[in-house]
Every structure is written in C-alpha cells, then in structure tokens.
Amino acid sequence: xxxxxxxxxxxxxxxxxxxxxxxxxxxxxxxxxxxxxxxxxxxxxxxxxxxxxxxxxxxxxxxxxxxxxxxxxxxxxxxxxxxxxxxxxxxxxxxxxxxxxxxxxxxxxxxxxxxxxxxxxxxxxxxxxxxxxxxxxxxxxxxxxxxxxxxxxxxxxxxxxxxxxxxxxxxxxxxxxxxxxxxxxxxxxxxxxxxxxxxxxxxxxxxxxxxxxxxxxxxxxxxxxxxxxxxxxxxxxxxxxxxxxxxxxxxxxxxxxxxxxxxxxxxxxxxxxxxxxxxxxxxxxxxxxxxxxxxxxxxxxxxxxxxxxxxxxxxxxxxxxxxxxxxxxxxxxxxxxxxxxxxxxxxxxxxxxxxxxxxxxxxxxx
Amino acid sequence: xxxxxxxxxxxxxxxxxxxxxxxxxxxxxxxxxxxxxxxxxxxxxxxxxxxxxxxxxxxxxxxxxxxxxxxxxxxxxxxxxxxxxxxxxxxxxxxxxxxxxxxxxxxxxxxxxxxxxxxxxxxxxxxxxxxxxxxxxxxxxxxxxxxxxxxxxxxxxxxxxxxxxxxxxxxxxxxxxxxxxxxxxxxxxxxxxxxxxxxxxxxxxxxxxxxxxxxxxxxxxxxxxxxxxxxxxxxxxxxxxxxxxxxxxxxxxxxxxxxxxxxxxxxxxxxxxxxxxxxxxxxxxxxxxxxxxxxxxxxxxxxxxxxxxxxxxxxxxxxxxxxxxxxxxxxxxxxxxxxxxxxxxxxxxxxxxxxxxxxxxxxxxxxxxxxxxxxxxxxxxxxxxxxxxxxxxxxxxxxxxxxxxxxxxxxxxxxxxxxxxxxxxxxxxxxxxxxxxxxxxxxxxxxxxxxxxxxxxxxxxxxxxxxxxxxxxxxxxxxx
Numbered sequence: 001x002x003x004x005x006x007x008x009x010x011x012x013x014x015x016x017x018x019x020x021x022x023x024x025x026x027x028x029x030x031x032x033x034x035x036x037x038x039x040x041x042x043x044x045x046x047x048x049x050x051x052x053x054x055x056x057x058x059x060x061x062x063x064x065x066x067x068x069x070x071x072x073x074x075x076x077x078x079x080x081x082x083x084x085x086x087x088x089x090x091x092x093x094x095x096x097x098x099x100x101x102x103x104x105x106x107x108x109x110x111x112x113x114x115x116x117x118x119x120x121x122x123x124x125x126x127x128x129x130x131x132x133x134x135x136x137x138x139x140x141x142x143x144x145x146x147x148x149x150x151x152x153x154x155x156x157x158x159x160x161x162x163x164x165x166x167x168x169x170x171x172x173x174x175x176x177x178x179x180x181x182x183x184x185x186x187x188x189x190x191x192x193x194x195x196x197x198x199x200x201x202x203x204x205x206x207x208x209x210x211x212x213x214x215x216x217x218x219x220x221x222x223x224x225x226x227x228x229x230x231x232x233x234x235x236x237x238x239x240x241x242x243x244x245x246x247x248x249x250x251x252x253x254x255x256x257x258x259x260x261x262x263x264x265x266x267x268x269x270x271x272x273x274x275x276x277x278x279x280x281x282x283x284x285x286x287x288x289x290x291x292x293x294x295x296x297x298x299x300x301x302x303x304x305x306x307x308x309x310x311x312x313x314x315x316x317x318x319x320x321x322x323x324x325x326x327x328x329x330x331x332x333x334x335x336x337x338x339x340x341x342x343x344x345x346x347x348x349x350x351x352x353x354x355x356x357x358x359x360x361x362x363x364x365x366x
Numbered sequence: 367x368x369x370x371x372x373x374x375x376x377x378x379x380x381x382x383x384x385x386x387x388x389x390x391x392x393x394x395x396x397x398x399x400x401x402x403x404x405x406x407x408x409x410x411x412x413x414x415x416x417x418x419x420x421x422x423x424x425x426x427x428x429x430x431x432x433x434x435x436x437x438x439x440x441x442x443x444x445x446x447x448x449x450x451x452x453x454x455x456x457x458x459x460x461x462x463x464x465x466x467x468x469x470x471x472x473x474x475x476x477x478x479x480x481x482x483x484x485x486x487x488x489x490x491x492x493x494x495x496x497x498x499x500x501x502x503x504x505x506x507x508x509x510x511x512x513x514x515x516x517x518x519x520x521x522x523x524x525x526x527x528x529x530x531x532x533x534x535x536x537x538x539x540x541x542x543x544x545x546x547x548x549x550x551x552x553x554x555x556x557x558x559x560x561x562x563x564x565x566x567x568x569x570x571x572x573x574x575x576x577x578x579x580x581x582x583x584x585x586x587x588x589x590x591x592x593x594x595x596x597x598x599x600x601x602x603x604x605x606x607x608x609x610x611x612x613x614x615x616x617x618x619x620x621x622x623x624x625x626x627x628x629x630x631x632x633x634x635x636x637x638x639x640x641x642x643x644x645x646x647x648x649x650x651x652x653x654x655x656x657x658x659x660x661x662x663x664x665x666x667x668x669x670x671x672x673x674x675x676x677x678x679x680x681x682x683x684x685x686x687x688x689x690x691x692x693x694x695x696x697x698x699x700x701x702x703x704x705x706x707x708x709x710x711x712x713x714x715x716x717x718x719x720x721x722x723x724x725x726x727x728x729x730x731x732x733x734x735x736x737x738x739x740x741x742x743x744x745x746x747x748x749x750x751x752x753x754x755x756x757x758x759x760x761x762x763x764x765x766x767x768x769x770x771x772x773x774x775x776x777x778x779x780x781x782x783x784x785x786x787x788x789x790x791x792x793x794x795x796x797x798x799x800x801x802x803x804x805x806x807x808x809x810x811x812x813x814x815x816x817x818x819x820x821x822x823x824x825x826x827x828x829x830x831x832x833x834x835x836x837x838x839x840x841x842x843x844x845x846x
Contacts, residue, residue: 006616011628019633179429180399189837193830195781197788197801198822201808205819209812219812300621307623308788312808319623323789326627334624341621 004342011338012085015331021047024329028133035070049080088130088335090123124339130332134324139336143321147340149225150306150317153236156228157302161241161248162295168245169252169291174279176257185253191246196308200239204312207235221315236313240305244298248291255290259283289359296352300345370541370554373446374458380445387439394432401428447471455554459541462556463567466523470512477508490769493842500838506831510824514578517571525552526565528572528798535559537814540566560803560817561810569798570820576799577828580710581779584717585772588779591650591718592725594657597756599726600733611730614723622720623785629716630791640712645689647718652681661754713792717782721775728771732764739763766843770836777832784825800825 014020024047025038033041036059042048052072059069087093122128129139172184191199208219217235224233259265260283268278307319314320318337325333373381401424450461451468464471478501485492494500516522526532532555534545540558544551557567599607617625629640655677663670688711736742737760745755786792787801795802800821807818 003612003616003619007619010616011624014628014634017634017637017639019636020631023633175402178402179395179432180402183395183399189833190830193777193833194826195784195829197784197804197808198826201804201811201818201822204808204811205815209815300619303621304623307621308785311789322621322624323627326624326631329633338621338624341624342619345619 003346004339007342008088008335008338009085011335012088012331013081015329015334016047016081016084020329024133024331027328034066035073036066039073046084047080048078049074086123088123088332090121090125090128093121129336132325132330132333134328134330134333139332143318143333143336143340146316146318146321149315150310150319152228153240153306153310153315153317154302156233156237157240157244160237161245164241165245165248165295166252166288166291169249170256170279170284170287172249173253173256173260173287176260181253184249188246188249188253191242192250193246194243196239196243196305197312199242200235200309200312203235203239219313221313225316236309236315239312240302240309243305244302248294248298251294252287252291256283256287259287262286285359289356292355292359293352296348296355299348300341303341303344369539369543370455370462370556371458372541373460374456375453376446376449376457376461380442380449384439384442387435387442391432391435391439394428394435398428398432401425459556462554466525466556466567467513469516469522470509473512473516474505474508478505490839490843493845494835494838497838497841499834500842503831503834503836503838506827507835510574510828510831511578513571514575518575518579524565524568524571525554525556526568528569529564529796530568531563532559532565533563535563535565537561537810537817538563540816557820558814558816561806561814566803566817566820569803570800570824572798573800573803573821574824574828576793576797577780577783577825580714580717580783581776584714585721585776585779587647587651587714587718588721588725588775589768589772590654591647591722593729593761594650594654595722596726596729597733597760598752600730601737601752601756601760603734607730610726614726617719617723618727622782623789625720626716626786626789626791629719630712630786635712640715641689641691643719644711644715647715647722648685648688652678652685655681657753658757661751661757664751664754709793709797713783713786716786716792717779720782721779725771725775728767729764732767733760736760736763770840770843773832773836773839777829777836780825780829780832 021042022038025041025045026033029037029041036051036056039048039051040056043050055064055069055072058064059066129143131137132139132142135142168184168188172181172188175181194202203217204219207214207217209215216231218232219235221232221236224236265278265282268282269275273282303319306317307322309315310317310319311323318340321333322337324330325337371377446457446460447464450457450464451471453461454465455462457464478495481488481492482495485495494504513523517524532544535542535555536559538555538559540556541554542558543554555565555567557565557570560566560569595610599610628634629643634640656674659673659677660670663673691711733756741763742755742759745759750759783799784801784804787797787799787803788805790802790805793799793802795806803821804818804825807814807821811818
C-alpha cells in the first residue's frame with residue numbers, strides 16, 4: 001500500500017516536471033506557443049499555480065519583453081504539485097476555474113457534462129481515474145479494453161509457458177547428465193539468453209517475411225484483438241513464453257534433480273517401483289514447490305516482455321498504451337498504469353506466499 | 367566486381383559435406399535421446415584390476431556415433447573459418463568476414479593456449495577451463511571483447527565507417543559490391559546495406575564497442591552501490607535495513623520500461639535529473655574504496671594515508687570530470703578534461719539505477735547468512751570494527767555467488783541496453799548499438815532481413831556466452 005503510494009507519487013513528480021508539462025501544453029494547445037502562453041495554459045488547466053498577476057499585467061502592457069517575462073516563470077518546484085497529487089487520490093477537492101470564454105472548468109467536470117452536477121471530490125478513491133489526454137477518453141474506459149487485451153495475452157502465455165516449462169524441467173531433471181538433460185538444458189539456457197526483441201525479430205524474419213517465404217504466421221497481431229486465431233496470435237505468445245520458460249525450466253530441473261537424489265526415491269527404486277511411477281507419483285509433487293514460487297514471481301518480468309512484444313507486434317494492450325502514454329506524457333494514464341502494475345506485483349507476491357504454504361505442509365501460517 | 371556468394375570457392379567442397387553431416391547428426395542425436403529412456407543404469411564400470419569398461423551395446427554405439435559426428439561437424443565449421451580467413455573474399459562472404467576477424471581469432475587462440483597451459487596456477491579462472499560449458503561461454507564473450515577492443519583502439523575489423531553511406535547501396539543484399547569503390551577501400555558490403563545505405567557488418571562491429579564499453583562498467587557500478595548499501599543493511603539490520611529494503615522494493619516494483627521512459631526522455635534530461643543521479647550513484651565507488659582501505663590500515667596511519675591518497679585522488683578527479691559537463695546544470699569544476707558523449711551518461715545512469723536494487727538484495731541476503739558464521743564471531747571477539755568485518759571478512763567469503771551473478775548481470779545489462787535502443791531511448795538514433803540497429807531493421811523486416819538479423823544474433827551470442835560462462839563458473843566454484 002505504502003509502496004503503491006510512494007511509487008505513484010514518484011511517477012507524479014516525474015511527469016509533472018516542467019519540461020514534460022511544457023511538452024504536454026504544446027501538444028494540447030499548439031506547437032508555436034510562447035513560454036508565457038504555455039505557463040498560462042498550465043495554470044488555467046490546473047497543472048501549476050497561477051502566474052504572478054503583476055508580471056502578466058506588465059507583459060500585456062508591454063512594459064517587459066517576452067524574454068524577461070519568461071525568465072520570471074517558475075519552472076522549478078511548485079507547491080501545487082502536492083495539492084494535485086492529493087486531488088488525484090481524492091482527499092482534496094478538485095480544482096475549478098474558468099477558461100477563456102468564461103465557462104467553468106475543473107478537474108471533476110468532464111467535457112460535455114454540466115458543471116453544476118460535478119462532484120467536489122474526484123480521485124481514485126471515488127473511482128475516478130482521470131482523463132487521458134492522448135486517447136481523449138476517461139482513463140478507466142481507455143485502459144479497460146487494453147487490460148482485457150493484455151489479460152488475454154497473459155493467459156495464453158501462461159497456458160503455453162507453464163506446462164511446457166515444467167515438462168522440459170522435469171524431463172531434464174529426471175536423469176541428470178543424460179543426453180536428454182544436456183540438450184534440454186542447452187535449450188533452456190538459450191531461451192533465457194534471448195530477449196523478446198531478439199526472438200520476436202527472429203520469428204518474424206523466419207515465419208512471416210516474404211524473403212524466407214514460409215509465411216506461416218502473420219507479422220502483426222492487430223487483428224488478434226477482435227478475432228484471435230492461431231495464425232495471428234501464436235507468435236507474440238510464443239515470444240513472451242520462450243523468454244520466461246527457460247528460467248522456470250532451469251528451476252524445475254534443479255529441484256527435480258535434487259528430489260531424485262533423495263532417500264525416499266532410492267527406497268522406492270529398491271522396492272522395485274517402475275521409473276515412470278517414481279517420477280509421476282513420488283518425485284513430481286515435491287519437485288514442483290520451488291518452481292511455483294518462481295512462476296508467480298515471473299509475473300512482473302512478464303509485464304516487461306508484454307510491453308516489448310505488444311510494441312513489436314502492434315497489439316494494443318497495456319504495454320502498447322504505456323509506450324504511447326509515456327511518449328506523449330499522458331499523466332493520468334501513466335499513473336493508472338503504474339497502479340495496475342504495482343497491484344499485479346503485490347498480488348502475485350501474496351499468491352506465491354499463500355501457495356507456498358499450501359504446497360509445503362511443513363510451513364504453517366500459525 | 368562480382369557480388370559475393372555466401373561461401374564462394376568453398377561451395378564445391380565443404381557445402382555438400384555440411385549438408386550431409388547436419389541431418390545425419392540431428393538424427394543421431396534424436397536416436398541417442400530416444401535410446402537414453404531405456405538405458406540401464408550401468409554407465410562406466412570399473413574392474414577390480416583398475417581398468418574400466420565403457421558403456422557397451424547400442425547405447426555406447428549411439429553415444430560414440432553422435433560424438434564423432436559432432437566432432438566432424440565442428441571440424442567442417444572450423445574449416446570454413448580457417449580456409450576462409452586464408453582465402454579472404456575468395457571464399458565468399460563467410461571467408462571475407464572470417465578474414466576481417468583474423469586479429470580476433472589470433473587473440474582468442476593465444477588466450478586459450480596460454481590459459482590452458484597455465485590453468486593450474488590461475489585459481490578460479492584456471493578452473494573454468496575444466497568445464498566445456500565454461501570454455502564455450504568464455505570463448506563467445508572474449509570474441510566480442512576482442513572485437514570491441516580491436517575496433518575501439520585500432521579501428522580494425524570493420525570495413526567501412528558506421529555512419530558512411532554509399533550511393534546505390536540502400537537495402538542491398540549481403541555481398542553486393544560497392545559501386546565506384548576507390549582504391550584501398552573495401553570493395554563489398556559484406557552483410558549488405560541498411561535502410562540508409564550504411565554497411566551492416568561495420569555497424570555491428572562498431573555496436574559491439576558501445577555494448578562492451580557500457581555493460582560491464584555499468585554492472586560494476588551497480589555492484590559497488592549494491593555492496594556498499596547491502597553490507598550494512600544485512601549486518602546491522604534494524605531500521606537501516608527496513609528503510610533501504612523498502613527503497614529497493616520500490617524501485618523493483620516499477621516496470622522497467624516505464625522507469626526508462628520517465629528517466630531517459632529528452633525533457634527529463636533537460637532538467638538535469640540524470641546528472642544529479644549520476645552525482646549520487648558515482649560517489650559509491652569512492653566511498654567503497656575509501657572505506658575498504660581505511661578499515662584495513664586504520665591502525666597504520668602512515669600507510670593508510672598514502673594508499674588513500676593514491677586511490678582516492680585520481681578517482682575523485684575522474685568523478686568530478688564525469689559529473690561536470692559544460693552547458694548543463696552542473697558546471698563548477700574547472701578541470702573538466704573529458705566529456706561523456708551525449709546520451710551515454712543518461713543510459714549508463716538509468717541502467718545502474720535499475721540494476722543496483724537487485725544486487726543490494728543479493729548482498730544483503732548473503733551478509734545475513736554469513737554473519738552467523740564462526741569466523742565473524744571470532745573477528746567480533748578480537749574487537750574488529752564493523753566495517754572491517756563487513757569488507758574483509760564477509761565480502762571475500764561471499765565472492766563465489768557474487769562473481770556468478772556478476773556474469774549473469776552483465777548479460778542482463780546488455781539486454782536492458784538493447785531494450786533502451788529498441789524503444790529509441792537515450793542513445794542518438796544513428797548510434798550503431800545493437801538495440802537501435804534492431805529497432806531500425808525491424809521496420810522493414812518482412813522484405814529485408816539482413817539489416818536486423820546480424821545485430822540480433824550478435825546480442826544473442828554475447829548474452830548466451832555470458833550465461834554459459836556464469837554456469838561454468840558456478841559449477842566450478844561449487845566443486846571445491
């Protein structure tokens with residue numbers, strides 16, 4: 001909880017640095033705005049404290065030049081930042097003001113809504129996630145569909161990655177040092193050494209390009225958002241799954257190899273239990289404790305891969321949105337995304353702790 | 367000038383052998399793996415008279431067969447490289463590339479011969495040459511290290527400048543001759559031209575220098591930060607530990623790419639934020655070496671001051687010159703004898719920043735484990751100071767896992783650098799580093815493969831080499 005607060009505050013500070021705001025103002029207003037116009041726009045839209053009236057009046061009257069006026073604009077720390085953060089959380093009333101035509105504006109007044117009906121408090125505590133400046137829609141709406149897309153992608157990745165990693169690991173750890181173990185270990189170490197942007201590029205080159213001519217799959221996953229088929233969705237899933245797989249497989253192999261040298265396995269062998277039976281009935285459950293924790297802790301890592309793969313395959317999920325929002329300094333979208341990712345990280349840590357207790361009866365919560 | 371084919375003059379002799387050997391070897395491996403499911407647990411048996419019997423029957427046969435086939439395959443690949451290096455462009459693209467890498471081959475062979483000859487007296491490094499995996503990894507890593515060195519220092523290996531454009535070479539396939547090449551200039555684009563008609567091969571070679579220069583150094587800095595903070599956190603525990611661990615977890619909970627986007631954009635660079643972070647992060651090596659020396663020689667002040675001066679004065683000079691940059695927020699130091707080129711400082715700082723919390727957690731865990739040992743208790747009873755115990759008792763005993771993690775982490779840093787380049791962050795877009803080149807190449811990937819594949823494969827081989835090296839080191843350090 002505290003982590004999430006600190007983290008979002010950091011993101012808030014970083015996105016509210018003056019150069020970032022200047023960029024935002026210029027992309028929202030127009031690109032030839034003067035420094036004074038930028039500062040005015042920012043204070044009108046609630047990003048910074050109002051400008052000094054005396055200075056503005058002097059500038060309008062022509063007593064000081066543009067350069068002199070620009071030099072007086074506060075580009076450093078602004079106490080307004082703290083208030084804005086409190087507003088975003090929802091423990092301070094949202095700012096209100098007037099735009100040039102005298103219409104009331106404010107944080108809680110959405111475009112096209114009546115100002116009188118707007119609530120006083122609107123932050124994430126009230127379920128109001130803010131307004132995304134890039135997609136021109138409320139963040140919750142814009143991010144919702146993206147999260148659905150990413151969730152589906154992650155689900156497919158998990159479905160592919162976990163079973164295959166466990167199979168590879170168990171097969172390799174069954175007989176340590178056998179040729180099968182060597183080849184599978186080489187395979188898993190290669191996959192951990194291949195970041196998504198390398199394997200993705202390789203897959204696109206081999207399977208989709210007209211230069212090689214295989215053309216088994218499609219190079220983009222844009223169409224997979226409405227209609228995911230094997231042809232357009234397998235490559236992104238495979239790309240993410242491969243990178244995570246090697247690590248899990250190596251963990252599984254290590255713990256399987258350790259279990260296979262244990263006393264009770266030797267006892268079972270001496271009793272004459274067949275080898276497949278030993279593996280399936282005696283070794284497997286104990287060998288799966290360690291990998292389970294690893295799988296859960298892989299989630300934050302997967303998020304990383306998701307960003308790369310979604311950019312590479314043009315799949316419009318959270319990662320794609322993150323890149324777009326960060327490129328355009330879409331403050332509230334970035335905040336929402338960081339909240340989401342922190343929640344994912346914390347929840348997976350919790351699940352891994354609980355699951356560990358469940359799988360290993362020697363540890364009890366009491 | 368004719369375009370080069372892939373293997374040139376070697377095609378008639380070696381290609382048929384290669385294409386014959388590859389499927390046979392693959393089949394042999396599959397058969398061997400399939401057979402190993404039914405193998406009896408005999409393995410190598412010892413006779414009472416001291417001789418041994420190898421595994422016999424169909425299993426021994428398949429093992430022998432696949433081993434010999436593997437050796438033959440290796441020999442063919444070596445033949446490509448050796449004959450290629452001798453013939454140069456006569457042996458096609460492979461030959462010409464191999465000829466360009468000639469200094470690297472020589473240096474590699476020299477390193478291996480010397481190291482294997484003296485391996486008994488070289489400690490952990492020597493033991494590396496007992497494991498096949500470690501040797502392969504070391505070879506791959508050293509290949510890129512030598513390439514980076516020879517290119518960075520002597521400008522060898524590359525055939526053209528990384529930014530040179532030649533007319534009519536846009537997106538040309540590998541082996542295309544240069545139109546209107548002048549005397550003394552290399553006549554071909556060995557791996558083709560990219561979207562802006564630059565030589566892909568030379569850019570890959572030039573990119574290796576950037577990666578090899580940044581990745582290990584950044585990892586080293588991350589280790590300095592992690593060790594300097596992790597040791598006291600693990601040793602003292604308590605509130606210090608709580609605060610530091612909270613901060614580390616905070617950074618770790620950040621999605622790395624969001625962090626990069628927040629740190630590396632030009633707007634943030636304009637605020638001088640990376641420079642302030644550099645001020646904080648780069649002081650840790652100074653603190654580390656200062657405390658290291660002082661805790662050891664505290665009782666002999668004459669030696670203490672001499673050593674401290676020898677180490678700290680040059681380091682402080684370099685530190686001040688690094689953080690000080692004309693035309694930015696920090697310009698107070700007159701003796702600014704070098705400038706870190708644009709973008710590299712930012713990339714360096716953000717990579718160190720992302721890596722150090724993980725190192726911190728590892729060091730903290732190791733310290734908490736080791737501080738319960740008897741020799742630490744003995745040192746405490748002797749009345750040694752806490753920092754002496756941390757740096758001269760605990761740290762040397764934690765070196766095994768730390769060295770292994772150092773290798774792995776260089777690989778991870780390489781991946782992070784590539785990620786930065788892939789998103790076009792930090793380094794300038796024309797920079798030849800591998801991430802940026804992959805990013806540039808992927809846009810036309812469905813039509814032209816050759817600009818994106820060489821940097822991708824180079825990055826893959828370097829990281830793979832580092833992982834294998836770490837594996838070999840772990841195996842060998844666990845053995846004693």
